[in-house]
Amino acid sequence: MRFMVIVKANEESEAGHGPSAELLAEMGKFNEELVKAGVLLAGEGLTPSSEGARVVFSGSEDPKVVDGPFAETKELVGGFWILQCRDRDECVEWIKRMPNPDGQAGVVEIRRVAEASDFENMTPEVEELEGRLRAQSAGEK
């Protein structure tokens, strides 16, 4: 099973303060462990929401574009991993061990990634494209 692990933003990440040298080093080690265990499929950090935008769709009107920053800091995404784990418990065990050298309060959300079998209306054509998307992602690594 694959899981998207979403690390929520905090005041520091939104202010554009990068991770401390200590956190960066520990995170590097943790990522290396994830790679060695064959768990890590992808992992990225985001820049502050001040550099982002939202596209808002409403009825059949033209979508509106709203520039960041966005206020609800604790709900924003700061970074993510995509992990391959046996089950959710294994994923939780990994994440409980993620480095937090400064003892900062924070929230990490773990969500299962949908597979083709999760879509009841899947068609052979859509599944074929999904396969090409998968191959593309695998090629990027």
Place this chain on the structure above:
Amino acid sequence: MRFLVMVKASPESEAGVGPSREELEMMSKFNEELLNDGRIVFAEGLTPSSEGVRVLFEGDAEPKVIDGPFAESKELVAGIWVLNGDSLEDVVALMKRAPNPEAKGGVIEIRPIAE
């Protein structure tokens, strides 16, 4: 540059109501365009937050685990793309063309990935 494009959850996605065949085909067509245009690094949908958990860190205490579902459905993520783009404006223009079947509405958030 690479961008994380997040489709926010809706009451339907949170209820586990998957896309209709028509929606799936519209999205698939859009994805095919993005793929042929060399835009897609990857694209994934998420299952409802009822299948998810949150891990809460606070100081040196053992992290707490809270089971989903989570209430703030408009802030939850339902699916993502990681896309290549020249600029934020470039990706915004692309996503304005994302399918909006039955004019249901919704929010897509676009965030640059740190390099």
